[in-house]
Amino acid sequence: MSWLLSLPILIPFAAAVISFLLKDGPGGRWASVIGSGAMLVSAIALMSSVLDQGVVAGQMGNWPASFGITLVADLLSAVMVLITAITGLAVAVYAMADVKPDIERLGYHALFQVLIAGVAGAFLTGDLFNLYVWFEVMLIASFGLLVMGGSKEQIDGGVKYVALNLISTILFMTGIGLLYAMTGTLNLADLARTVPTVENQGMVTVVAVMFMVAFGVKAAVFPLFFWLPAAYHTPAFATSAVFAGLLTKVGVYALIRMFTLVFVGDISFTHEILLWVACFTMVTGVLGAAAQNDFRKILSFHIVSQIGYMILGLALMTPLAILGAIFYLVHHIIVKANLFLVAGVANAIAGSTELKRIGGLYATAPILAVLFLVPAFSLAGFPPLSGFWAKFLLIRAALEEGAGFVAFVALAVGLFTIFSMTKIWAEAFWTPHPDGVEPRLSSLDRKTLWPLILPIAALAVLTCIIGLFPEPFVVFAERTADQLLNPAPYIAAVLGDGA
Amino acid sequence: MEVVISVLVGALVAAAVYLMLSRDLLRFLLGLILISNAANLSIFVAGRLTTGAPPLIAEGQDFPADQVANALPQALVLTAIVIGFGLFAFTLVLTLKAYKRLGTLDTSEMRIAEPRDE
Incomplete structure (x- = not known):
C-alpha cells in the first residue's frame, strides 16, 4: 500500500539520478522520458486504487500517524498526481528537442525530474512540515531550471522569483511554528480535529491568514503575483511550460487543502477575503495580459487571471463551487502547459515570441494554428472545449450563491481573455511575417519536429475529450468535492479507526 | 525564557524588514x-522551552517518566536550517551573478526582464 503512495515520488527521483549520470549524452533525455512514463503508470495505479477504496494512507517508517510522516491520497491528491505525471511526460518529450545540448550538460533533465518529484510529494503528503519540505524541493529545482543558461533576462527574472518565493516560504514556516504552538501537531488530519478545539480562535484566524499569504505568493494571486510575469517568459520553453502548468497550481492545491480541511472555523472572514482576492486576481491578470505584446508574457499574465477562477471556487465553498474549482484546476494545467509549448514551436519556426516580429503562421503552418486554437479557445471558454464547462460550473455556482457581481466579473474576464487570444491569433498567425519569412513546420528536421508536435497534439486531444465528454469528469470532480467538504473519511484513513 | 526569545524574534523581524525594504x-x-x-526561533519556542531535561527514555520504557524537552521542534528547526542554508548559498551565487551580468545590485535598475516602456 505504501509503495503505491511513494512510487510517484521515488520514480522521478530515480530518474533524476540516472539522467544526471547520463547528462553528457542522449541517455539523459531518454531516462527523463522513461522515468516520466513510469511515473504516469504509477499515478494511474494510485488513481485506480483510490477510486476503488477511497482514501489511501500510509505511514512512512511505520511510525503511527501524528508522529510519523504520513503520505495520503484522496481523490484530489490522486488526480493532481495523475495530471502532474501527464504534464511531466508531455514536457519531458518536448524537452528532448527544445533544450539545447549545453543546458542538457548542466543537468537539465535531472533538475526537471526533481521538480516533478517535489510537486508529487507536495500533493501526496499529509503533514504540514513535510509539505514545507516538498515546497523547498520544488523551489530549489525551479531556481536551477529558471536560471539555466544565465542570460541577462533569466538572471533578472530569477532574482525576483527567488526573492519573493523565499519570503513566502518564511511566512509559511512561521505559520507552521505558531500552529504547532497552539495544537501540538502538524499532521493535517490531526490538525483538522484539534484546530476547532483551540481556545483562542482569533489566533487561529491570524495563522490562517499567514498561510493564505504564504500560499497566495506561490499561487500568484493578487496582490502577490509580481514575481510570475517577471520570470516565466525567460527560461527554456519546456521549463516555462512545466512552471506554468504545475507550480502555481501547487499553491492553489495547498490553499484548497488547508481551507477545506483545517481552517474552516471562520469561513465568513477567511473565505470573504479569498472571494475579493479572486475577483482582483482575475481582473488584474487579464488586464495585464491585454497590455503585453509578447506570446509568453501574455500567457504568463493569463496564468494569474485563471488562478482567480480557482480561488473563486474555493471562496464560495459550496459543493458546486469546489467541484468547479477542481474541474478548472485540471483543465487549466493541461491547457496552459500546452499553450507555452505552442509558443515554443512558434519561436522555433518564426524566430521570436514578440508578436510584432512574427506572423504568417496560419498561411504556412496551419497544423500549428489548429493546435493553438484548441487550447486558446478552451482557455477563453468556448464551447464545447474543457474551459467552457469549467467556467460554466463556477459561474453557476456563483449565481446560486447570489453572488451576481462575482459571476459578472468572471464573465467579463472571459471576454477579455478572448481579446488577448485573438491578439496572438491576429499578430502571430494571420498577419504576414514582417521579414517576409514563411514559417513552416517542415523547416524543422524530423528529429526535432516530432518531439515538439506530439505532446502538443496529445494535450490538445485531451482538452477535446474533456470538452466533448465532460460527464465522467464532472462526476469525478463531484466525488472529489464531496470528499473535501466531508473530511471524516480522510481523517479516519490517516489516524486509523480508533481516532 | 519564552518571553526573552519572543522579544528576540520580534527584534530580528524588525531588523530584517528594515533591511529587506532596501533597494540593495x-x-x-x-x-x-x-x-x-527569526522563523526558526519561533518554531523552537513554539515547542515550549524546558531546561536541563533531555528527551531520553529509560531502558525498557515506552515513554519518558518526567516532563522532558520537546524534541520535535528541534528536529524541525534543524531541517529548516539545513534547507535555509542551501537556499541562501544559491541566492548568494545568484546575487553575485546578477552583479556580474547586470552590473548593478540596485533592484530598481534591474528592468531587463520587464522593460520600462511596457
Missing part, C-alpha cells in the same frame, strides 16, 4: 537570513 539586493539578502532565523 545584498542588504535584502542579509534581511532574508535574519528573518529566516
Whole structure:
C-alpha cells in the first residue's frame, strides 16, 4: 500500500539520478522520458486504487500517524498526481528537442525530474512540515531550471522569483511554528480535529491568514503575483511550460487543502477575503495580459487571471463551487502547459515570441494554428472545449450563491481573455511575417519536429475529450468535492479507526 | 525564557524588514537570513522551552517518566536550517551573478526582464 503512495515520488527521483549520470549524452533525455512514463503508470495505479477504496494512507517508517510522516491520497491528491505525471511526460518529450545540448550538460533533465518529484510529494503528503519540505524541493529545482543558461533576462527574472518565493516560504514556516504552538501537531488530519478545539480562535484566524499569504505568493494571486510575469517568459520553453502548468497550481492545491480541511472555523472572514482576492486576481491578470505584446508574457499574465477562477471556487465553498474549482484546476494545467509549448514551436519556426516580429503562421503552418486554437479557445471558454464547462460550473455556482457581481466579473474576464487570444491569433498567425519569412513546420528536421508536435497534439486531444465528454469528469470532480467538504473519511484513513 | 526569545524574534523581524525594504539586493539578502532565523526561533519556542531535561527514555520504557524537552521542534528547526542554508548559498551565487551580468545590485535598475516602456 505504501509503495503505491511513494512510487510517484521515488520514480522521478530515480530518474533524476540516472539522467544526471547520463547528462553528457542522449541517455539523459531518454531516462527523463522513461522515468516520466513510469511515473504516469504509477499515478494511474494510485488513481485506480483510490477510486476503488477511497482514501489511501500510509505511514512512512511505520511510525503511527501524528508522529510519523504520513503520505495520503484522496481523490484530489490522486488526480493532481495523475495530471502532474501527464504534464511531466508531455514536457519531458518536448524537452528532448527544445533544450539545447549545453543546458542538457548542466543537468537539465535531472533538475526537471526533481521538480516533478517535489510537486508529487507536495500533493501526496499529509503533514504540514513535510509539505514545507516538498515546497523547498520544488523551489530549489525551479531556481536551477529558471536560471539555466544565465542570460541577462533569466538572471533578472530569477532574482525576483527567488526573492519573493523565499519570503513566502518564511511566512509559511512561521505559520507552521505558531500552529504547532497552539495544537501540538502538524499532521493535517490531526490538525483538522484539534484546530476547532483551540481556545483562542482569533489566533487561529491570524495563522490562517499567514498561510493564505504564504500560499497566495506561490499561487500568484493578487496582490502577490509580481514575481510570475517577471520570470516565466525567460527560461527554456519546456521549463516555462512545466512552471506554468504545475507550480502555481501547487499553491492553489495547498490553499484548497488547508481551507477545506483545517481552517474552516471562520469561513465568513477567511473565505470573504479569498472571494475579493479572486475577483482582483482575475481582473488584474487579464488586464495585464491585454497590455503585453509578447506570446509568453501574455500567457504568463493569463496564468494569474485563471488562478482567480480557482480561488473563486474555493471562496464560495459550496459543493458546486469546489467541484468547479477542481474541474478548472485540471483543465487549466493541461491547457496552459500546452499553450507555452505552442509558443515554443512558434519561436522555433518564426524566430521570436514578440508578436510584432512574427506572423504568417496560419498561411504556412496551419497544423500549428489548429493546435493553438484548441487550447486558446478552451482557455477563453468556448464551447464545447474543457474551459467552457469549467467556467460554466463556477459561474453557476456563483449565481446560486447570489453572488451576481462575482459571476459578472468572471464573465467579463472571459471576454477579455478572448481579446488577448485573438491578439496572438491576429499578430502571430494571420498577419504576414514582417521579414517576409514563411514559417513552416517542415523547416524543422524530423528529429526535432516530432518531439515538439506530439505532446502538443496529445494535450490538445485531451482538452477535446474533456470538452466533448465532460460527464465522467464532472462526476469525478463531484466525488472529489464531496470528499473535501466531508473530511471524516480522510481523517479516519490517516489516524486509523480508533481516532 | 519564552518571553526573552519572543522579544528576540520580534527584534530580528524588525531588523530584517528594515533591511529587506532596501533597494540593495545584498542588504535584502542579509534581511532574508535574519528573518529566516527569526522563523526558526519561533518554531523552537513554539515547542515550549524546558531546561536541563533531555528527551531520553529509560531502558525498557515506552515513554519518558518526567516532563522532558520537546524534541520535535528541534528536529524541525534543524531541517529548516539545513534547507535555509542551501537556499541562501544559491541566492548568494545568484546575487553575485546578477552583479556580474547586470552590473548593478540596485533592484530598481534591474528592468531587463520587464522593460520600462511596457
